[in-house]
Amino acid sequence: MNRKYELVYVVSPEASDEQVTELHTQIESTVQKMNGQIEKTENWGRRKLAYEIGRHKEGTYVLEVINGTGDLMKEIDRRLKVIDYVIRHLVVRVDEEQGVVERTKVRRTDTSRRRRVARGLPPDRQPGEGQRGDPDDDRDDRFDMGEELR
């Protein structure tokens, strides 16, 4: 049963670039060994951490999108726990959530199209159509504190 997972790990700033790439190849080989595949790899580069993790103030973030089984992710998780220059990692399963998102998107466009056709309009929104309120009225008080707090 193949599922889609997202793996993000934070490598300590002391680790060299070679170590980061080596870690990536290590993960790749584990993935291949357990017949999964890496769909996408993204290196976010060095970022400031929101809080200190064991004296570290920065970290290199790497994101991998992996297709594979739960056992594979368990194995990767175990390995990342052991490696001491990985200061944080997170595995999230994303396939179900993505499916839900896609379905709602499709449903929304479908209903809007149907309604537009029922109103005798072309199914898609034409450029320069529709009323848009005062543009700077849009989001000014979205995060205003309510008076109940003061």
Next chain:
Amino acid sequence: MNGRKSFGGGGGGRGKSATGQQGKDGQRRPMFRRRKVCKFCSDKIDDINYKDVRMLMPFVPERAKVLPRRISGTCALHQRKLRTAIMRARQLALIPYTTE
């Protein structure tokens, strides 16, 4: 500034003065407060992703706590998703747990 801005800001100001008056002479004046709408419903943002820190930041004000629904106006479904996203982002040190 005084022309346009007073419209939006004036709502809050008026509300405040109305409550003040209420205490003084017991007169009830209807308070105008704009109905809050869920940002994610109105902007049609379906997936609230923990990686998108820019999107999450408005919902974690200074003390880095999750902004409650009664203030942000987020609907229950999206507040729930937002919460998980914030918790994940916190684990990865993208968002602080707290500020000192």
